[in-house]
Amino acid sequence: MIDFSLSEKQETVKQMIHWFAENEVRPIALESDRKHEIPMAFLQKVKDLGISMGGLPKELGGEGEGLG
Numbered sequence: 001m002i003d004f005s006l007s008e009k010q011e012t013v014k015q016m017i018h019w020f021a022e023n024e025v026r027p028i029a030l031e032s033d034r035k036h037e038i039p040m041a042f043l044q045k046v047k048d049l050g051i052s053m054g055g056l057p058k059e060l061g062g063e064g065e066g067l068g
Contacts, residue, residue, distance in 0.1 A: 020049065 006014060024045055032038055046053060056062025 016049070017051075020045075020051075 024042065028039060028042055032042075043053070043056075053062040
């Protein structure tokens with residue numbers, strides 16, 4: 001039988017990402033979609049949390065690896 005429960009560290013990361021999505025992403029999502037842009041201050045917050053931005057172009061603070 002496979003145990004799919006999360007470790008304590010994984011649960012902490014899950015909770016942090018959920019908090020970030022609710023408190024940082026949700027408030028700017030609609031306006032960002034309308035403008036087709038992501039605020040640089042938001043991207044810095046993502047980077048500060050250590051969330052990978054490899055799929056973003058370098059000029060947006062990513063690593064320019066592409067999504068495909």
